[in-house]
Amino acid sequence: MNLKRAYPIFLRVGFALAIAFLISQFKFDYIESILFDARVRLRPTAQVSGHVTLIAVDPRSVERMGHVPSATEHTKLLQTLKAAHARAIVYLLSPNEIVGSADELTDLAKAMQTTPGFYVATQEVALKGEENANKLLPPFEDIKPIPAPKTADRAIFAGDGVTRRIMISYQDQPMLHPMIAKTYNPAIADENKIRGLFEFLDSKQTYIDFRPARTYVPVSFDDAFTAPTSDFADKIVIVGRDIQSTPKDYVQTPFSRDVIAMSVLELHANIFDTLILNSAPEKAPAWVGLLLTASISILTVYLVLAAKPTRGLAWLGIAIMAFFVVSFLFYWWGGIWIPMAQTMLAIFICYYFFIPYRLIIENRRSWEYYQKNRLLTQVEELKTNFLSMMSHDLKTPIARIQGMTDVVLHDSNPLSPRQKEALGTLSKSSQELLDFVSSILNLGRIESKELKLHMASRDPNALLSEVAEKLEYLARSKNISVKTELEPVFSLKMDSDLMKQVFSNLIENAIKYSPENTSILITTEEQDGTIVIQVSDQGQGIPEDELPYVFEKFYRSKNAKSSAIKGSGLGLYLAKYFVELHRGSISVDSQKGEGSTFTVELPVND
């Protein structure tokens, strides 16, 4: 490849790479999160670990109990769960919000402290050293709430208020979720083993592997007393509210932006299962995104500049679809999150930048074509004018030569045989010259569209006989017999001068291209409203590969060009043109070495 051709390619690839690099410097969290959510939503529902049970203070239990559960009922619940050997009991309700007499509350506080695996979860994450800020009021002051915050992308990341992340630790203080989850899955005891882990400010976080709402169906608070112990044995039991009285108890999820899309209870179940199964989505490394963006940008530039517009667009569509499918499949099968926003943006930028560029190039090209075409038309016109002018001026001197030759030939003074022969040649040559000049003149008339038809009703047979008779002497000179089989046909409206030229050319060719002592057959007949005229000879024929060209302007077969037979290559071109002016058609059938048949078909006028 030489440098001149490689240069634009380098330039385009360079541009595509520059766009890819530039875009990778920006974050498009909002678009990225929409595309992330689409993947979460379209994925087949992930399995649950089966280690989580939810107990909800829901409208049903409140209705049946006649009030929200009081301290006594909570104490009873704790006793039930302790007896059933729950591994962990996570209270999302603050003990300070539970109603009851001082004694009842003291009893509850005692139950909480003596139930193994009991935790109060708090939304607050305190700074290191300030842990006491989250202290509960008496009689619960000895119970230490443990942070288990629900995150939401309110001012950060997508900024749309959706919950997508899990807080694993903050300033190296562990959060409740990993603390309990690692008792089921010791592999995550080392937090660096948690899938999808990333650092943000002073915290370590990962993404939630969401299941749709209602995947975890909670047990109503009052039903928990009578539920089978297997519902709680060795499980994480989360106790919380689901009474739709405050949006605080709900979160927005990738599945829905509704304010009550999912209860916080279920959110915690999702978080626990993500950690227990260690199935958090893992963001692909930055280089994967950059590589994809760069290659798709290069593909876009190539398609816009090199492919046909519609095909290019179709391929681009296919490439985008393929990219979507691949990144969706990666998420579904491997939980791998390939960033898409930057790549999509790169496609649009490359596309919209290069479309006008292509238009400019194409415009310039068509302008050049237009100019070239104009020049060619002018040259062509000049040529035709010159030819017809010259031919016209040649006609008179030739006619004069012919006249003088005739005068001398028919002079009363006897001529020597040599003189007679010379005059014969002179007469033949001047006739050839005249034929040639006439053809050129006709061509000029056709091309300048000056040709006017003089239509009159004529019998084609009469015209044919006339022409055949005129060429009789030429045939005789080669001892060729011209036979005619003319069926009576209708008269046709035609320009007799032009049709005579057509017949004359066909018969003359038949004589010219046939050896001596052969015969030519001219026939006419009527077939379904057309008059069919055929001129057949027993001449040299036309090779098959040359047949399609014989009616072209200035075409002469290789054989004809190399032989002594004279011609301009215009005869059949003009014949075809004239026949078509009469709404007819002309065709040829020929076998090399066996002869040719030219057929003219003329429609009978209505």
Ligand code: ADP
């Ligand atoms: P030309 O002046 O060369 O005869 P035409 O346009 O009349 O030009 O014919 C084009 C070519 O078709 C001729 O050069 C010749 O090769 C071929 N051709 C035409 N008529 C016949 C025929 N009757 N037999 C064989 N070849 C023919």
